[in-house]
Amino acid sequence: MPLWLRLYRRPLLAGDLTAGVVVAMMMIPQGMAYALVAGLPPVAGIYASILPPVLYALFGSSMTQSVGPMAIVSLMTAAALAPLADPGSALYVTLAAQLALISGALLLLCGVLRLGFLAGFLSRPVISGFSNGAAIVIVVGQVPALLGARPPQWHAPSALLGLGSLLLLWLAKRYGGALLRRCGCGAAAAETGARMAPMLLVLGATALVAALDLAGAGVHTTGHVPSGLPSLGLVASAGHWRALLSPALLIAFIVFLMSMSAAQTLAHKRGEKLLTNRELLGLGAANLASAVSGGFPVTGSMSRSAVNFSAGANTPLASVVTAALLALALVAPTGWLALLPLPVLAATIVFAVAGMLDMATLRQAWRYDRSDALALLATTAGVLLLGVEAGVVIGVLLSMGALIWRASRPHIAVLGRIAGSEHFRNIERYAGETLPAILVLRVDAGLFFGNVDAVGARIDEEVRARPDTRALVLVLSAVNQIDTTALSGLQEWNRGLAARGVALHLAEVKGPVMDRLKHSTLLQELSGPVYLSTALACDDLARRAPPLHGRAQGGALP
Amino acid sequence: MPLWLRLYRRPLLAGDLTAGVVVAMMMIPQGMAYALVAGLPPVAGIYASILPPVLYALFGSSMTQSVGPMAIVSLMTAAALAPLADPGSALYVTLAAQLALISGALLLLCGVLRLGFLAGFLSRPVISGFSNGAAIVIVVGQVPALLGARPPQWHAPSALLGLGSLLLLWLAKRYGGALLRRCGCGAAAAETGARMAPMLLVLGATALVAALDLAGAGVHTTGHVPSGLPSLGLVASAGHWRALLSPALLIAFIVFLMSMSAAQTLAHKRGEKLLTNRELLGLGAANLASAVSGGFPVTGSMSRSAVNFSAGANTPLASVVTAALLALALVAPTGWLALLPLPVLAATIVFAVAGMLDMATLRQAWRYDRSDALALLATTAGVLLLGVEAGVVIGVLLSMGALIWRASRPHIAVLGRIAGSEHFRNIERYAGETLPAILVLRVDAGLFFGNVDAVGARIDEEVRARPDTRALVLVLSAVNQIDTTALSGLQEWNRGLAARGVALHLAEVKGPVMDRLKHSTLLQELSGPVYLSTALACDDLARRAPPLHGRAQGGALP
Numbered sequence A, B: 001m002p003l004w005l006r007l008y009r010r011p012l013l014a015g016d017l018t019a020g021v022v023v024a025m026m027m028i029p030q031g032m033a034y035a036l037v038a039g040l041p042p043v044a045g046i047y048a049s050i051l052p053p054v055l056y057a058l059f060g061s062s063m064t065q066s067v068g069p070m071a072i073v074s075l076m077t078a079a080a081l082a083p084l085a086d087p088g089s090a091l092y093v094t095l096a097a098q099l100a101l102i103s104g105a106l107l108l109l110c111g112v113l114r115l116g117f118l119a120g121f122l123s124r125p126v127i128s129g130f131s132n133g134a135a136i137v138i139v140v141g142q143v144p145a146l147l148g149a150r151p152p153q154w155h156a157p158s159a160l161l162g163l164g165s166l167l168l169l170w171l172a173k174r175y176g177g178a179l180l181r182r183c184g185c186g187a188a189a190a191e192t193g194a195r196m197a198p199m200l201l202v203l204g205a206t207a208l209v210a211a212l213d214l215a216g217a218g219v220h221t222t223g224h225v226p227s228g229l230p231s232l233g234l235v236a237s238a239g240h241w242r243a244l245l246s247p248a249l250l251i252a253f254i255v256f257l258m259s260m261s262a263a264q265t266l267a268h269k270r271g272e273k274l275l276t277n278r279e280l281l282g283l284g285a286a287n288l289a290s291a292v293s294g295g296f297p298v299t300g301s302m303s304r305s306a307v308n309f310s311a312g313a314n315t316p317l318a319s320v321v322t323a324a325l326l327a328l329a330l331v332a333p334t335g336w337l338a339l340l341p342l343p344v345l346a347a348t349i350v351f352a353v354a355g356m357l358d359m360a361t362l363r364q365a366w367r368y369d370r371s372d373a374l375a376l377l378a379t380t381a382g383v384l385l386l387g388v389e390a391g392v393v394i395g396v397l398l399s400m401g402a403l404i405w406r407a408s409r410p411h412i413a414v415l416g417r418i419a420g421s422e423h424f425r426n427i428e429r430y431a432g433e434t435l436p437a438i439l440v441l442r443v444d445a446g447l448f449f450g451n452v453d454a455v456g457a458r459i460d461e462e463v464r465a466r467p468d469t470r471a472l473v474l475v476l477s478a479v480n481q482i483d484t485t486a487l488s489g490l491q492e493w494n495r496g497l498a499a500r501g502v503a504l505h506l507a508e509v510k511g512p513v514m515d516r517l518k519h520s521t522l523l524q525e526l527s528g529p530v531y532l533s534t535a536l537a538c539d540d541l542a543r544r545a546p547p548l549h550g551r552a553q554g555g556a557l558p
Helices: A010-037 A043-047 A051-059 A071-081 A091-114 A116-121 A124-147 A158-182 A185-192 A197-212 A238-270 A276-292 A302-310 A315-331 A334-341 A342-354 A360-368 A370-386 A386-406 A450-465 A484-501 A513-518 A532-545 B010-036 B042-047 B050-059 B071-081 B090-112 B114-123 B124-147 B156-182 B187-194 B196-211 B238-268 B276-294 B302-310 B317-331 B335-338 B343-353 B360-368 B371-387 B387-407 B452-466 B484-499 B511-517 B534-544
Strands: A412-418 A424-427 A438-445 A470-476 A503-507 B412-418 B425-426 B438-443 B472-477 B503-507
Touching: A010 A043, A010 A071, A010 A124, A010 A197, A010 A302, A010 A315, A010 A342, A043 A315, A051 A276, A051 A315, A071 A091, A071 A124, A071 A238, A071 A342, A071 A386, A071 B317, A091 A116, A091 A238, A091 A276, A091 A360, A091 A503, A116 A238, A116 A276, A116 A386, A116 B387, A124 A158, A124 A238, A124 A342, A124 A360, A124 A370, A124 A386, A124 B484, A158 A185, A185 A302, A185 B050, A197 A334, A197 A342, A238 A276, A238 A302, A238 A386, A238 B484, A302 B238, A360 A370, A360 B484, A370 A386, A370 B484, A386 A470, A386 B114, A386 B387, A412 A450, A412 A532, A424 A438, A424 B010, A438 A450, A438 A532, A438 B387, A450 A470, A450 A484, A484 A503, A484 B238, A484 B360, A484 B371, A484 B472, A503 A532, A532 B412, B010 B042, B010 B071, B010 B196, B010 B302, B010 B317, B010 B343, B042 B317, B050 B276, B050 B302, B050 B317, B071 B124, B071 B238, B071 B343, B071 B387, B090 B114, B090 B238, B090 B276, B114 B238, B114 B276, B114 B387, B124 B156, B124 B343, B124 B360, B124 B371, B124 B387, B156 B187, B156 B196, B156 B343, B196 B335, B196 B343, B238 B276, B238 B302, B238 B387, B302 B371, B371 B387, B412 B452, B412 B534, B425 B438, B438 B452, B438 B534, B472 B534, B484 B503, B503 B534
Parallel strands: A438 A470, A470 A503, B438 B472, B472 B503
Antiparallel strands: A412 A424, A412 A438, B412 B425, B412 B438
8 A cells, every 4th residue: 555545634635625626637638639649549548547547546655646647658659650650540459559568567677677777877958958849749740639720720610610710719718817807716726717718618628519410510529438438458469569669659758758857846845855756667667558558659748746745646646636536527427528629639739839940948048058958959959850769869968978077077186285274275275285296186076988098198297287296195085986997907007007107196085985996906016005194195105206207208209 | 290200300200111021011992991891892992001101100199000891880881871872882982981981070079079988988898899789790791701601601712711810820820920939930020920811811812713713613803903093183973972971970970989999008008109190190091091092981091000019110101101002002003803702801810800809808907897797788789779870879879878877876975084184085985973963075076067066965965964964065175177067066055054953064175176166146135254274164164053952843744
C-alpha cells in the first residue's frame, strides 16, 4: 500500500473529490483529442485515462500528477507508427499499445536500475525548444481537421464550427473566470470553472450537430464510440518489436522528462519531495497498464496536473476518482458521442497546445546566455525540419556537447602560502607566497575521462611557464574521484614530468580516493610520499631540493 | 607552408629518410591487407597510402603520425557498405570513396567549428573495449582467407601457407630483434628490422607461389594489380548520400579517436604538443584526399606511427617520403603482386590485429574501478553481439551516462568560520564555528543543467536538517558559470526557501558570473545584497536577524 494511502485522513477527501471530478470533465475531450493526434480512434484516449492514473497512484511519488494522454507524446506516437501501419487500421491500434508496452518496460527498467539521474540529459532551454517545435507541428497538423478540408480548401460549416470554437475557448479563458467571479464564485472555483469550457463546448457542439444535422451537411464527427470498459489483454505484432524499440526509447525519455518537469513545478509550490526513481516506476507501470487496456503511451501533463493541483487535489486519490468517473462514462450510453464534431475537437487541441508555446524561456535565455538561446532555437528548428524524433536526438546531442564542453574546463588554481600560516590559497585571489622550484596546483573537480586531457594541458602550460620548477604538488582536496582514464593520465604526467626533471607529488588526497589508488601502481611510481597537507609537502620539498641549477634539462622539441 | 617545413633543418633529414623507407616497407603489405578487410581490391590500400599522408603532413599537428588504412576503420567501412553493395563491385568501390569523402568533410567541419573537445566523449576503458571487440571481429573474419576455405573445411596448401606465415611472423617478432642484434645491428635498428618481417614474408611467399605454381593448386592470390598512379577525380553515387551519412559520422568519430590516441602517446614521449583542432583538419584533408584518389577512410595507426617514431622520424617529411616510395612502387611493374597469396596477407592481418588486443587496461580497471571494467566488457560484448557500429554507440552511451552521473554529484561543503579569522572552511575537515540561524554552503562546481537538481536537493536536505535556519548563504567562489537552467533553479530555490521563512543570499560571486546575473531578474528577487565575502555576509546577517522564534513556519507537506 502506498504511503499516501496508509496516512490518508478524512480532511483530505473533499479536495480530492472535487479535483477528481474537475479533471474528469477536462479529461474526456482532452483524451479523445490526443488520441486523434496519435492517429487513433477517440475512445482509445478514454481507455488510456482509466488504468494508467490508477497504476501511477500506486507507484508514483507526486501527489498531484495527472497521468494520461498528452499532446507531445501523442505526436511522437503518430511519428513512430506512421511508417509501420495506416492510421485507424487494426495493426495501428495494436502497435500503439505495443509502443506503450515497450516504453513502459524501458521506464520500469530504468527505475529498477535507478537511472533517474538521466533526466539531466537535457537542459531547460533545449526542453523548451523541443516543446515549442512539437507544439507547432501539432497545431499545423490540426489545421485540416479544423477547416474540414486540406487548405487552401475549406468546408464552410466545419470551418465555422472549428474557428467559432477557437473563439469561444479564447473568450472563456480571457473572460470566463471574471464572469464566474461576478456570479459569486470564489477566485479558485472561478478559475477551475473556466477550465470546464472545452467540455461544455463539446457538449454544446454535439447538441448543435444533432439539432441541425450538420453531419449530413458534411461535418466529420467521431462516429461510433463503443460503449463499455476496455477489454484487458495484450495483442502484439511479433514482427514489429525491433522497429518499435528505438521510437519507444525516445518516447520513454520524453514521457519521463515531461512528467518530471510538470511534477517538479507543482512539488516546488508545496515543498513536496519527488523521488526520481519512483517516478520512473510509476510512469512505467502506467504505460504497461495503458498497453493492456487498449491505450497508447501516456505521461503526466503539465496543464492537467496544474488543474488538478489548483482544484484542490491533496493525494493521488484525486486521480483515482477521475479514473472511476471516466470508467462510468464508458459504461453509460455513449451513443451521443458519435456526433461529436471533429472540427471542435481540433479546436480544443489547437487551443491547448498553443498555450504550451513558451516564449519566456527563449526571451530569458536570449538576454542571459546567448548559447542557450541558440540551442533552444536549433532544437525547435530540428523538430520542424527533421521531425519530432530527430528533434529529441538533436536536443540530447546539443545538451551533451555543452556538458562535455563544461566538463573539459575544470577549475584549476595555482596556490601560494598565506604569509605566516599553513594556508595555501589561489594566488589570483590572495597574496600568497610561492617558491620558484615548487609549483602547487589545486584541481577543483573529480578527475575523469572528460577532463583529464584538459588538466594535463593546464599542468603542461603552468610548468612550461615556470622553467625553474622541479617539483609539482597536485592538491587533491576537492577531488572526490579518479577514474581509470585519469589514473592513466596521472601515470603519464608523472613519467612525462620526470623526463623534464620535474617530480610529481600528491597532497591532501581524500580517504576513498586513496583507498582506490592503493589498488594501482601509481603510488609506487611516484618519486615521493603522498603528503597529508600542502604545507607539509612544501616544507619537505624545500628541505630536500637540490640547488636549482642542478636540475635535469627538459626534453621538449621545438 | 606548415611550421615544420619552414623550420626544417638539414640534421633532421637522415631520420626522416630512414623512417620513410621503413614505413613504406611496412605500408605495402599492410595497406593491401586492410583494403581486403574493407572488402576492397588490394590496390585501393596503396592508393589510400599516397595522398592522405601528404595532406596530413600539410595540415595535421603530430610530427610522427602515419596516416593511411587502419584495421578498425576498414572493418567499419566494410560494415557500412555491406548493406549497400556487393564487395568487389564497382558500386562498392565508389561508395568506399564516398564514405571517405563524407567522413573527411565531417572531420573538417568539426575542425572549423573547433569541436576537438568531443574526443572526451569516450573513456579510455570504453575505447579499449571497443578496440578489443573490433580486433576479435577482424581476426574471426580472416579465418576463411587464412585456411583457404570456410571452416570446418580447409584447403591444405592455403592453410599451410597461412598458418606457416603466422608462425614465421611470431618467430620474427619473438627472436628477430635478438638475431639482428647478434648480427651486429644496433638495438633500434634491430627492432626496426624485425618490423620488416611482413614485407619479407610477402616477397618470399609470392616467389614461392610463382615457383611452385600454387595458384594452380588452388591458392587464392590478389590477382591483377593495376600499374600506375590512381586517377584523380570524384565518382559518387547520388542515391546513397543519406544512407552513408550516419556510418560516416561514426567512422569520422573513430578516425579522430584512434588517431588522437596514437598521436598523443607518441607526443607525450617527446614532450610535443598536439593541437586537437589541427588534428581534425589534418585527418579531414587526408580523407578527402583518399576519396579523390580511389581510396577509402583512413586514419593514424598506432602500430605504424610507433614504427615511424622509433625508426627516427623527426617531422612529417618521413610520411612524404613513404608516400613517394609507394607511388614509385605503383609506377614500377606490379605484375609480380598478382601472385601474392591471400592466406599470407590474412596472416599479416591476424598477427597485426591480435597484437592490438589490450588486456592490460581491463586488468588495471578490474583492480582499480570495477565500473570502468564493466563498461569495457559491455562495449566489447556490444561489438561482438550487435556489430561494430552499435558498439560505438554503446560506448558513447556508457561514457555519457558516466559523465552525467558524475556531473550530478557536485561537491558541496557546509562552511564554518575558523575561530578568530575571516576564513570559512568545510566543517567536515576543519573546526569551524557555525550559527544556528545561518547556513553557509559552498558549491564547488559551475551551476548548470546537469547538476542543478542535485544542488537543489542538497540545499533542501541541509535546510531540513537545520530547522532553525533563517538565512542561507551560497558561496559561489568556485562557480565559474551559471547557465539558464541553473538561473531558473536559483530563482525557484529563492521562492521555495522564502515560503519556508529562509532568505537566500549569495556571496563571493565571480566577476563574469555577476555580469551575466545583471542581465537577469534574479538580483532584484533576492531579499538581500550580494556579499563580497562570506565573512561580510555572516556579520551582516547576524546583525540583521530577528529573534529565532519569530521566523515564518515552513509549508512542507508530510
